[in-house]
Amino acid sequence: MHSSELLKGTLKTIVMKVLKEGGRMYGYELVQRVKEISGDTIQITEGALYPMLHALELAGELKTEKEMIGKRVRKYYSLTPQGKTETKARVKELEAFIETLKIILEWEKNKVHA
Amino acid sequence: MHSSELLKGTLKTIVMKVLKEGGRMYGYELVQRVKEISGDTIQITEGALYPMLHALELAGELKTEKEMIGKRVRKYYSLTPQGKTETKARVKELEAFIETLKIILEWEKNKVHA
DNA sequence: TTTAATTACATAAGAATCTTATGTATATTT
DNA sequence: AAATATACATAAGATTCTTATGTAATTAAA
Numbered sequence: 001m002h003s004s005e006l007l008k009g010t011l012k013t014i015v016m017k018v019l020k021e022g023g024r025m026y027g028y029e030l031v032q033r034v035k036e037i038s039g040d041t042i043q044i045t046e047g048a049l050y051p052m053l054h055a056l057e058l059a060g061e062l063k064t065e066k067e068m069i070g071k072r073v074r075k076y077y078s079l080t081p082q083g084k085t086e087t088k089a090r091v092k093e094l095e096a097f098i099e100t101l102k103i104i105l106e107w108e109k110n111k112v113h114a
Numbered sequence: 115m116h117s118s119e120l121l122k123g124t125l126k127t128i129v130m131k132v133l134k135e136g137g138r139m140y141g142y143e144l145v146q147r148v149k150e151i152s153g154d155t156i157q158i159t160e161g162a163l164y165p166m167l168h169a170l171e172l173a174g175e176l177k178t179e180k181e182m183i184g185k186r187v188r189k190y191y192s193l194t195p196q197g198k199t200e201t202k203a204r205v206k207e208l209e210a211f212i213e214t215l216k217i218i219l220e221w222e223k224n225k226v227h228a
Numbered sequence: 229t230t231t232a233a234t235t236a237c238a239t240a241a242g243a244a245t246c247t248t249a250t251g252t253a254t255a256t257t258t
Numbered sequence: 259a260a261a262t263a264t265a266c267a268t269a270a271g272a273t274t275c276t277t278a279t280g281t282a283a284t285t286a287a288a
């Protein structure tokens with residue numbers, strides 16, 4: 001399990017990316033999907049997820065559809081066109097950041113080269 | 115310049131790794147060094163750096179040496195043995211997290227394979 | 229030469245992002 | 259029948275950062 005410290009900042013991008021590739025999904029499903037894809041190393045907490053989804057909807061990045069499953073309401077989220085554009089930008093930004101991180105992690109000043 | 119959102123959580127690891135490879139360094143120097151290595155994409159703010167260095171010293175990860183440069187006091191930081199061990203663990207953890215991120219970023223459910 | 233920019237430290241207030249705790253209620257498995 | 263899983267939601271609190279502010283010496287520019 002990755003430390004929650006590292007997850008800070010990347011969680012929103014992860015959620016949007018998974019929605020972009022996986023399509024229409026509800027909250028609980030998203031948590032399971034991310035857990036599965038990450039090989040059980042990323043466990044999104046509900047306290048982080050739901051407020052984030054609500055904020056993204058308010059910002060026009062997501063739209064929702066409610067469905068009755070038995071006696072329960074299930075809320076499906078999907079990206080709006082604006083949300084898809086934003087996701088692409090976020091993914092690109094995260095990829096660039098990862099490249100920078102790798103440069104730092106591979107930087108070894110005191111290593112003598114042959 | 116990477117968004118500060120992404121930097122959250124990785125900053126401490128970056129600082130410790132740069133101290134591990136670069137050796138004894140003072141705060142201002144650290145900021146410049148990270149800026150340089152990152153190709154001007156990571157700018158550590160002083161408001162984040164100094165409290166972090168103080169906390170790491172208190173935790174026994176760093177030790178300090180003061181030097182007079184003209185009329186000014188300069189504080190050099192370096193990793194303690196404990197800090198070096200901690201840095202290795204943090205770097206390993208970050209590398210693992212990056213691998214997980216890449217899996218998610220490369221995950222394309224709807225892509226049809228040839 | 230005096231003004232501005234850079235070097236070098238530090239802290240406080242506030243924003244953002246997450247965890248933990250709590251609550252409600254249905255559905256399924258043991 | 260009880261426990262676990264499903265499915266939503268919010269509030270309080272912790273952590274981690276930014277922005278703002280302060281001090282003061284040094285160096286470069288006007």
